[in-house]
Amino acid sequence: MSQEIKGQGIQSLEIGLAILKQIAAAKRPLTITQLAEICDMPKSKLHHYLTSFCRSGFLKKGEDLRYALGSELVLLGLGAVEAMDINEAAVPYMKAINDAVHETVYLSLWGMNGPFFVRCIESKRAISIGIRVGSQVGVTKSSSGKVFAAFMRNEETENLIKRELEEDRMDADAFKKEIREIKENGYARSDSAVAPGIVGLSCPVFNRSGEIIAAITILALSGTMDASETAEAVRSLQENCLKLSKEIGYNG
DSSP: OOOOOOSOOOHHHHHHHHHHHHHHHHTSOBOHHHHHHHHTOOHHHHHHHHHHHHHHTSEEEOTTSOEEEOHHHHHHHHHHHHHOOHHHHTHHHHHHHHHHHOSEEEEEEEETTEEEEEEEEOOOSSSOOOOOTTOBOOSSSSHHHHHHHHHSOHHHHHHHHHHHHHHTTOOHHHHHHHHHHHHHHSOEEEESSSSTTEEEEEEEEEOTTSOEEEEEEEEEETTSSOOSTTSHHHHHHHHHHHHHHHHTTOOO
């Protein structure tokens, strides 16, 4: 979520950036005629902007006289994404989920031995969940672990999954079925996995390459949160994880 900027700006610059956004949104090269219609701007005025953007490398003009995003603009965008700290970028979306469901919300990243919580926004309820930042959770039982198992490359998770399934004597076929359902539904649920009497809901956060880089998890005491498929908790979780993913470059 970007902060609103107040004050006087440079109108011509804002017009130019709006043109770039239209070209990016089209996802295909456009002629000056098409752009003039989309931007509601005379071709003579539009031509000045396009010429400057092509000179700077922000746009490129093909032999068919169509305009597309240039390499300099692409590199600028990639630099912005790489500079973004997921730990900080996730905060406003975690707060939005917290405000919607009034439960504790965690951000988890993948570590050598599975996911671990790196940030927490506490519920305002009198009883605390008691799960601290830095806590590591299992892959096969926790909702965050199952999200990583579903969306991360198999070679990064298979050894941990195999070990946990054997140690806990879990049915491998049943776990594979659950993972397929998580992929279809886009979120995972757990019951008493992180701690007794704690229900968890988790959703993936993707980067520009479509890879999972984090998970956002809601943890609540059993009986205090509706965790059904149509619940507000699921809707808010999925909606905000998608918004966060798109902010860091995901285009799925």
